[in-house]
Each structure stands twice: as structure tokens, then as C-alpha cells.
Amino acid sequence: MCGFVGIVGLDQVAPAIALGLQSIQHRGQDAAGIGTFEGGYFHLHKDLGMVTTALPRKVVAEELPGRSGIGHVRYPTQGNSERGDAQPFLTRRPGILLAHNGNVTNMEELQTDLLARGWHVLSKCDSEPILLVLADALNRLKPTGHTEDEVADAVRSVMQKVKGSYSVVATMHVDGKETMLAFRDPHGIRPAVFGRRKDGSWICASESVALDVLGFQREGFVDAGEMILFREGEEPVRRMVLPKEVKHCVFERIYFARPDSMMEDGRVNSLRGRLGRRLAKEWQAKGFEADVVVAIPDTSRPAAFAIAETLGIPHREGFIKNRYSGRTFIMPDQTTRDAALRLKLNPIREIFEGKRVVLIDDSVVRGSTMRRIAAMVKDLAPSEVHLLIFSPPVKHPCYYGIDMPSEDELIAAGKDREEIEAELAEAFHVDSVTYLSLDGLREVSGTNMCSACFDGDYVVPVTNSERSYILQDRRSC
Ligand code: SF4
Numbered sequence: 001m002c003g004f005v006g007i008v009g010l011d012q013v014a015p016a017i018a019l020g021l022q023s024i025q026h027r028g029q030d031a032a033g034i035g036t037f038e039g040g041y042f043h044l045h046k047d048l049g050m051v052t053t054a055l056p057r058k059v060v061a062e063e064l065p066g067r068s069g070i071g072h073v074r075y076p077t078q079g080n081s082e083r084g085d086a087q088p089f090l091t092r093r094p095g096i097l098l099a100h101n102g103n104v105t106n107m108e109e110l111q112t113d114l115l116a117r118g119w120h121v122l123s124k125c126d127s128e129p130i131l132l133v134l135a136d137a138l139n140r141l142k143p144t145g146h147t148e149d150e151v152a153d154a155v156r157s158v159m160q161k162v163k164g165s166y167s168v169v170a171t172m173h174v175d176g177k178e179t180m181l182a183f184r185d186p187h188g189i190r191p192a193v194f195g196r197r198k199d200g201s202w203i204c205a206s207e208s209v210a211l212d213v214l215g216f217q218r219e220g221f222v223d224a225g226e227m228i229l230f231r232e233g234e235e236p237v238r239r240m241v242l243p244k245e246v247k248h249c250v251f252e253r254i255y256f257a258r259p260d261s262m263m264e265d266g267r268v269n270s271l272r273g274r275l276g277r278r279l280a281k282e283w284q285a286k287g288f289e290a291d292v293v294v295a296i297p298d299t300s301r302p303a304a305f306a307i308a309e310t311l312g313i314p315h316r317e318g319f320i321k322n323r324y325s326g327r328t329f330i331m332p333d334q335t336t337r338d339a340a341l342r343l344k345l346n347p348i349r350e351i352f353e354g355k356r357v358v359l360i361d362d363s364v365v366r367g368s369t370m371r372r373i374a375a376m377v378k379d380l381a382p383s384e385v386h387l388l389i390f391s392p393p394v395k396h397p398c399y400y401g402i403d404m405p406s407e408d409e410l411i412a413a414g415k416d417r418e419e420i421e422a423e424l425a426e427a428f429h430v431d432s433v434t435y436l437s438l439d440g441l442r443e444v445s446g447t448n449m450c451s452a453c454f455d456g457d458y459v460v461p462v463t464n465s466e467r468s469y470i471l472q473d474r475r476s477c
Contacts (some may be wrong), residue, residue, distance in 0.1 A: 001256060001401055002101045003027030004085070005210050006070040006127045006169035008180040009201030010234030010273035014064035017071035020203070020210035021051045025257060027101070028073035031086035035097040037171045037178055038066030043098055046086040058472075067232065068178045070169045073101035075403060085125040091135045094144050095172060098131040101206050102190045103401035105466045110162065130166060133158050141417075147175055148229060152239045155183050155227045159242040163460055164250070166399035167222065167368055169204050180204065186244035187459050188224025188476075189400050191252060191263060191423060193217050200233035201396060207261040221264050247459040249451040250441065251402055254391045255299055269302045276303030276360070277389045278440045282389055288432060290356040290386060293309035294318035296373060297345070303390040304360040311358070318351040337387035341372050352380035359430075363391045365404060365425065367411035374428035385430040392438045392454040393420050397460045399470050404453065406471045437456040 010430045017034050025392045032054035033046025041063045047054035058279035072087035088099040104110065104126035111121050111129060119132045123310060137154035138146055146154075151174050167190040170181040182204040184192050194204040195216035205214045211218050219236075222228055225243030228236050246263060249256075259269035293315045295304035308315035324346055349359075359377065364370050370387070377385055393412030398404045407413045417435055424433040438454060445451075452458045462470075 001076040002075045003206035003404065004070060004087075004099045004167070004169050005203065005205045006099075006102055006171065006180050006182065007201060007203045007214075008068035008171070008178065008230050009197075009199065010067060012064075013069040013118065014060045016214055017069055018055050018060045018355045020205060020214050021055075021071045021073050023210045023213040024205065024207050024258075025051055025073055027256070028075040028115050028181075030081050031074040031083070032072065032466055033070040033086050033088055033099075034060065034064055034069060035088040035099075035171070036064045036088060037065030037097060038068035040095070042090055042095060044088065044090055044097065046083070046088070048081055048086065052459065068171050068180055070097055070099050070171055080451060082124070082448055084123045087125065087127050089123070089125070089128050089131045091131055094135065094138055095148060096131060096135060096170050097172070098127060098134070098168060098170040100127045100130055100166050100168040101401065102126075102185065103164050103399060103470065104129060104162055104166060105164035105460060105462050105470060106162070106226060108465070108469055113161070126164075130158060130168060131170075133161050133445055144173075145174070145176070148237055148239075151181065151229070152227055152241060153186055156241045158183075159186055159225060159443070165460070167192040169205065174229055177231050181227065182222050182230070183227040183241065184222045184224055184369075186225040186242045187247040187450070188222075189247060189249050191248070191257070192222035193218060193220070193226065193262070194222060194230070194236070197348075198285055202230040202236065203233070204228070204230065207257055208257050209261045212260070218262060226402070245459065246448040247450040249400065249402070250445050250451050251363075251398065251453060253445065256402065259299075259302055272299075272302035272390065273306035273444065273476060274444045275436060275441070276306030276312050278437045278444050279303070279390045279434065280307040282437060282440060283386070283434045283441075284311065286432065286434065289467075290358045290384070292316050292318075292351065293358045294351060296359060296361045297321045299362045300360040300390065303362070307360060307388065313358075315420050316351045317348070318357075319345050319347050321345055338372065338376075341369070341376065345373070347376060347380060349380050352377055352382045356384040356386070357380050358386045358388055360388050360390065362389070363394055364389055364411060364424070365394050366409055367427075370424075371428055374430055378429055387424070387428065387430050387433045389433070389435045391436055392441055392451075393417055393435050394453050396453050396456045397471060398453045399458065399467060400450065400452075400460070402453070
């Protein structure tokens with residue numbers, strides 16, 4: 001997963017972009033970059049690390065001039081991170097700076113196709129083929145001086161060739177003007193929101209929290225299959241290029257996005273609350289009762305509040321999260337592995353001792369962290385422990401940009417809900433485990449959501465060879 005911020009129309013965009021990137025740092029901590037456009041020249045700086053490390057203040061203030069630019073944060077990947085995979089990417093003919101969030105599923109096909117046309121893909125990042133397909137389509141029309149219509153044709157060509165999920169921002173000349181280009185894959189899987197300031201500047205970002213932080217008024221969302229051109233002091237040019245069935249990622253709302261971000265279906269915080277209320281009713285229907293609700297921080301707090309309200313019992317902070325622990329070393333034995341977990345998440349004994357506790361979490365993927373949390377809680381002598389998960393069992397990998405393991409590592413793969421609930425209750429030594437039902441998820445979130453990791457219904461078909469390529473090489477954004 002990754003995040004982007006693009007701005008056009010400020011005196012110097014780079015410092016504002018850097019701040020915007022910090023507001024969406026949760027979307028990627030592996031690498032960060034900013035590219036700006038000034039009088040026909042591009043300036044680009046990208047490096048490994050979080051925003052404040054990868055983008056030193058002096059570089060942002062002095063080496064990235066320009067009134068338009070884009071920035072990007074990249075998610076930690078498996079294996080070694082490489083500076084060459086950091087975004088944005090730049091092409092010279094025509095001059096385009098581009099960054100994206102998503103996961104291209106037909107990388108190998110695109111690479112072969114691009115090579116046959118003389119374009120070498122130099123990185124393992126899937127933004128580069130998107131950029132090269134766009135540049136190739138524009139070059140076929142003419143080398144420079146592209147118009148709005150020509151850019152729309154080239155973006156259509158990208159949407160026809162590039163499979164998977166992608167929300168894209170780019171900066172380039174269109175009709176001879178510095179222009180920020182944004183487009184979203186035909187199903188709108190990954191988010192993209194835009195806004196304006198009264199001074200005539202425009203922003204497009206992965207999450208609306210970047211708009212809030214920088215004082216932009218939210219104007220709307222880039223629609224599925226839509227392309228928007230933003231220019232300083234002008235109304236945006238919106239073109240519907242290749243729209244298909246809308247399928248936004250529901251997992252963004254459950255787990256990934258910040259709760260204060262706004263999506264098409266409302267505030268993320270409020271959706272988590274609605275999922276919690278629905279789950280509380282499903283759990284109550286099993287005939288259980290409890291004394292206290294405790295969220296496993298941080299994502300599950302809004303759902304835990306709503307569950308406590310619905311059940312008419314208190315919600316208490318039972319865990320203190322250490323924000324400064326960072327990545328812990330790989331621990332050689334169980335004792336030090338437990339210590340590493342407690343370094344990150346330490347429970348408060350009095351909240352649990354002698355109580356019937358309802359523990360809330362967003363999802364269970366492999367089950368290893370949950371197993372250790374459950375063991376930690378059991379050591380505090382609660383009278384009962386009930387684990388409530390406000391999403392259905394994750395049974396299938398995501399091929400559209402959320403970093404999930406292959407099916408054989410997913411603890412719920414191939415099992416129905418009742419079966420996995422019983423199995424986990426026994427394995428974690430807790431009194432019950434309750435997942436939100438798929439019907440419950442659909443009723444709360446609506447049907448225009450991708451929920452393939454829960455139901456296996458992939459809106460963009462993924463071939464077997466594409467699946468193994470993605471799972472072997474989790475370097476997408
Ligand atoms: S498969 Fe799951 S995580 Fe991936 S896009 Fe769909 S809902 Fe989101």
C-alpha cells in the first residue's frame with residue numbers, strides 16, 4: 001500500500017506536499033519522494049525511510065522549486081527495499097512525473113509489451129510501467145505539445161492495458177500549461193480525493209486528511225475510470241474515460257485508512273462504528289453477556305465504542321501502545337518474542353482481572369499476533385474472554401495492493417465462519433470468537449465494495465501466473 005499527494009498552484013509546493021505526506025505516513029514508511037515542475041524543468045528527490053528522513057528539510061526548501069508537484073510514501077515490502085523503486089517516476093519524452101497507489105496485476109505482460117516497443121522497465125515498482133504505457137501512448141500521437149483530448153486518449157489506453165488497481169497523480173504540460181493529471185482505475189479500487197483553496201490551488205491525495213491538514217476544501221473524489229486535469233486558478237476538467245462497475249476496497253475502511261478520513265461512503269470512523277454495532281448484535285444473538293469492552297489499538301477503537309454502546313457496558317482502554325518501539329528484532333525464542341509484543345502493547349491488569357471481557361480487533365490474517373495477545377490477556381485472570389472481529393474471515397489474498405500472505409498462510413482459508421470461530425476459540429483458549437458475517441458487512445458497507453479477500457470475488461480477474469508473480473514479489477504500491 002502507498003499514498004500520494006499532488007498540488008498545483010502554490011508559490012512553492014514541496015513543503016506543503018511534505019506535510020501532506022506526513023499526514024498519510026501510515027500508508028507507507030519504506031520510502032518517500034517529491035517531484036516538482038517549474039518552467040519546463042523537473043526536480044526530483046526520493047529516498048528510503050519515513051518522510052522526515054527521506055526528504056530532509058533543506059532539500060525540500062531549497063532543491064524542489066515549482067508551483068506544481070507530486071509526492072509519494074511507500075509501504076514496507078518483503079525483502080530488501082531499494083531506492084530505485086521509490087516514487088515518483090519521471091520520463092523525459094514527453095516530460096511526465098508520476099506516482100500511484102495500487103497494484104498492477106499484469107506486470108509481466110506489460111513489461112514484455114513495453115520492451116517490444118523499445119521501453120525498458122528499470123525498477124520493480126509497478127508505477128514505472130503505468131508511466132511508460134502513458135508515455136508510449138502519447139508518443140504515438142506526437143512527441144510533445146499534447147492537448148486535453150490526446151491525454152484523455154492516452155489515459156484510455158492505460159486503462160485498457162493496465163490491469164489491477166491504480167489511483168494515479170502526475171504532473172506535465174497539457175495544452176502548453178502546467179497541469180496536474182489524476183486518474184483512477186475503471187473500478188475505483190484505491191482511493192483518490194481532491195480539493196481546492198480560495199487562492200486557486202488544487203490538491204489530489206489518497207486520503208482527505210491531507211486536505212484537512214493543508215487547509216484545502218474537499219470538492220469530490222476522482223470517480224472510477226475518470227481522468228481529471230487540474231490547473232492553477234481554473235476549474236478542473238473532468239473526463240469519464242473508461243468507467244466499469246464501482247468496487248472500492250472495503251478493507252481500506254475496515255483497517256487501513258485513518259478514521260478521520262472521508263471516503264465516498266462517509267467518514268471511516270463512522271463506518272467502523274456501524275460495523276461494530278452490527279457485530280455486537282450478531283454476538284448478542286449467540287446469548288453471551290460481558291462486563292467490559294476492550295479495543296486492541298488503534299484501528300478497532302471506533303468499533304469498540306459502538307459495541308460497548310450497543311451492549312450497554314463500558315469501553316475501557318486496556319492496552320497501552322508504545323508508539324516509539326518501531327520494528328523489533330526477529331526474536332530467537334518464545335520469551336523474547338513475548339517481550340517484543342509487550343514492548344509494543346502492554347495490558348493494564350485491573351481492566352481484565354475477574355471480568356468478562358470482550359476484546360475487539362479489525363481482522364485476523366495469520367493469527368499469530370492474536371494468539372499471543374489472547375495468551376497475554378488470559379494471564380491477567382479474566383473470568384471470560386470473548387474475541388470479536390469486525391470483519392468476516394480473511395480467506396483469500398489481496399492482489400490489488402494490500403499486503404497479505406498467500407492463501408496457505410491465511411488462518412481462515414478454506415473454512416466456513418462457524419468452523420474457524422470454533423477452531424480459533426480452542427486454539428486461543430478463549431470462550432468464544434465471533435467474526436462479522438459477510439451479510440452484515442454487505443448490509444453496512446453496500447454492494448459497490450470489493451470484498452474479494454473475504455468472498456474470493458475478484459472484480460479484475462487474476463490469472464494463476466499473475467497470482468504467483470504478485471505473491472512472490474510484493475513490491476507493488
Ligand atoms: S481484496 Fe480485500 S484488501 Fe484487496 S482490494 Fe479487495 S477488499 Fe481491499
